[in-house]
Each structure stands twice: as structure tokens, then as C-alpha cells.
Amino acid sequence: MVDRAGTLVRDAFEQPTSNVETKSSNTDLVTETDKAVEELLIRGLSKEFPDHKFIGEESVSGGQKVELTDAPTWIIDPIDGTTNFVHRIPLIGICVGLAIKKQLRAGIVYNPITRELFSAQKGKGAFKNGFPIHVSKTEACSNAVVVTQIGSIRTPEMMNSFVQSFNSVIGDKQAHAHRAFGSAAINMVYVAQGSIDAYVEYGLHCWDIAAAAMILKEAGKPFNLMGRTVLCAGTPSLAKELSSALTHVEMETEGDAIQED
Ligand code: IPD
Ligand code: CA
Ligand code: CA
Ligand code: CA
Structure with a gap:
């Protein structure tokens, strides 16, 4: 599913960006692609998990309080880095996290432009394109x-x-x-x-x-x-x-x- 979302973003990234809207301010952008990706992910996941809840950036209307409950909840940012996307800077992430009882259980960050897939499941380590990754050891x-x-x-x-x-x-x-x-x-x-x-x-x-x-x-x-x-x-x-x-x-x-x- 994240794959399909990636194709959508990649195709749009190649085209001149159209339909850029602002949300809360001039520095807060959204495009048709942000909305389409969020819809695709929520539609797909709710078919598979009809009882699960969703928190998606583009489905939360301005000023609305976000509520994370104990229910299994998918937390979605369809394009993190919309301004990069609009300006065709290839640093963006399709972000899908799963929290159960308010604890994170799984997460995927996919950059469809560089085709880097970062993933993790609770207790199983963190990976990039299937290879383990680790933080640096820098102290100072x-x-x-x-x-x-x-x-x-x-x-x-x-x-x-x-x-x-x-x-x-x-x-x-x-x-x-x-x-x-x-x-x-x-x-x-x-x-x-x-x-x-x-x-x-x-x-x-x-x-x-x-x-x-x-x-x-x-x-x-x-x-x-x-x-x-x-x-x-x-x-x-x-x-x-x-x-x-x-x-x-x-x-x-x-x-x-x-x-x-
Ligand atoms: C933004 C990006 C940006 C950060 C902003 C976020 P968006 O998300 O993560 O790097 O500085 O605070 O809102 O709007 O591109 O999904
Ligand atoms: Ca945004
Ligand atoms: Ca974001
Ligand atoms: Ca976003």
C-alpha cells in the first residue's frame, strides 16, 4: 500500500506542481497529492482493519483537537515535507505509524523519490531497505x-x-x-x-x-x-x-x- 502511495507521489513529483493551497498560513502548504495519498492509505488500511482508528494530517481540520485513544490507531502523514515536494526537493517521507494503547508498535517512513524505506516494529530493531540501522555514537x-x-x-x-x-x-x-x-x-x-x-x-x-x-x-x-x-x-x-x-x-x-x- 505504501508502495502504491509512493508511485502516486513519484509521478506527481515529476510534474510541475499544481493546486498548491495554504492552510493555517502562508508557510503551511497542502497539495492534491497530500490529500490523495492520505485517502489511499486510509481507504486501504480501513478495508484490512475495519475497527482501527486513524489520525491523518489532512483529515484533521484546522484547530481540531487530536485524540489518541487506547484503540489501535494509524497515525498518518501522507507527505512529510510538503514544501520540499512543492519545490521538488527530493527529501520527503510517506509516514505511517501504528499505536496500540497509546504505545507505538510499528512505523514506516518511505521516501519514494530516493526509494529509501525505513521501518521498525516494537522490539525488532530498525531497518533501511531491510538492513539494520543504528544511531551514531557521537558524544560531544x-x-x-x-x-x-x-x-x-x-x-x-x-x-x-x-x-x-x-x-x-x-x-x-x-x-x-x-x-x-x-x-x-x-x-x-x-x-x-x-x-x-x-x-x-x-x-x-x-x-x-x-x-x-x-x-x-x-x-x-x-x-x-x-x-x-x-x-x-x-x-x-x-x-x-x-x-x-x-x-x-x-x-x-x-x-x-x-x-x-
Ligand atoms: C512539516 C515538515 C517540516 C517541519 C514542519 C512540519 P509537513 O510537515 O516536517 O520539516 O519543519 O514543522 O509541519 O507539513 O510537510 O507534513
Ligand atoms: Ca502540512
Ligand atoms: Ca509533517
Ligand atoms: Ca504532511
Whole structure:
């Protein structure tokens, strides 16, 4: 099914993008392809699992509260990195995560352009195209490639946090490099496969991170799916050093913290 979604995205990626709409603001885009992929995935999965629930980015209408219950729930971001998709930057992820009793059980992030399939199931490890992946062992910020990403929320507080954190991590601490790939899922699976050492972003939603969180978790890093913030790193010492260098933004959570078992 993710395969079929991939073909849809790949075909559309080759064409000049049409029907780009904005949602909450000028920095929040959606295309016909986002909607078509979400519909395809939900239709296919609900045929197979008629009792399961769905949280899909494009099915949640503006301002609506997201509710993650104990029921088996598929958390879907049809295209993570819509702005990349619109600008034909090949860094996007079709993201499908499964939570049962509010715990992640499985996740797939598929980049149909590069044909990289990241997958994980609880307790079974994380894989890229079938090969095991692991986070990096980098301990210090001064040896790290760090992603700090600004999303669609551009309030003064958000901008201030981004600039201050950038100055502190990239300037003061002289990290090896700064990157930002424009897709939360890609940023996270790149941490999972050890290509980058850490990633931080505020203001995310559960669909941005659910699938990749499962992959990252199986590569060793737990965190709160509903917390709207990602701070992940290959090692605890790098996470700690980064955390104390960042200008944090307080975010209202989307729901209860996911309990670890
Ligand atoms: C966005 C991407 C982007 C991140 C934003 C997300 P979308 O998701 O993950 O990298 O900075 O916060 O909203 O809208 O492309 O699915
Ligand atoms: Ca979006
Ligand atoms: Ca997203
Ligand atoms: Ca999306």
C-alpha cells in the first residue's frame, strides 16, 4: 500500500506542481497529492482493519483537537515535507505509524523519490531497505552534525529560540555542521541511521513524528509522541549538552505522554 502511495507521489513529483493551497498560513502548504495519498492509505488500511482508528494530517481540520485513544490507531502523514515536494526537493517521507494503547508498535517512513524505506516494529530493531540501522555514537556537540529546523510557526518566540539555539550550538559550541532537511521524518530517520547526530524542532504534531519515532526508538531513543517537541541525539551526553545550549520553547502538548513499558 505504501508502495502504491509512493508511485502516486513519484509521478506527481515529476510534474510541475499544481493546486498548491495554504492552510493555517502562508508557510503551511497542502497539495492534491497530500490529500490523495492520505485517502489511499486510509481507504486501504480501513478495508484490512475495519475497527482501527486513524489520525491523518489532512483529515484533521484546522484547530481540531487530536485524540489518541487506547484503540489501535494509524497515525498518518501522507507527505512529510510538503514544501520540499512543492519545490521538488527530493527529501520527503510517506509516514505511517501504528499505536496500540497509546504505545507505538510499528512505523514506516518511505521516501519514494530516493526509494529509501525505513521501518521498525516494537522490539525488532530498525531497518533501511531491510538492513539494520543504528544511531551514531557521537558524544560531544563539537563533533556533531546537528539539525535545527524551523517549522511553519514563525512567532517571535519561535524565531528567537531558533536563532539563539543556532548561535549557541553552531557558533559557540562549533558543531561540525548545521543541516535542516525540511521533513521531520527525514530528520529523524537520519538520526536513526547515524548520518546526523542530533535534531531539534518545536511545534511538531504527532503525525510528523509517529512513524519515525518508532524507527528512532528501535534505534535506541524514546520520547513523547504527543509533546510537540523533538530533541533526539545519538547519545545521552550529546542530548544533554544540546539541551542546555538551546533556548527552549514551552509547547502545549497534544495529549498524555506515551507510557513506556
Ligand atoms: C512539516 C515538515 C517540516 C517541519 C514542519 C512540519 P509537513 O510537515 O516536517 O520539516 O519543519 O514543522 O509541519 O507539513 O510537510 O507534513
Ligand atoms: Ca502540512
Ligand atoms: Ca509533517
Ligand atoms: Ca504532511
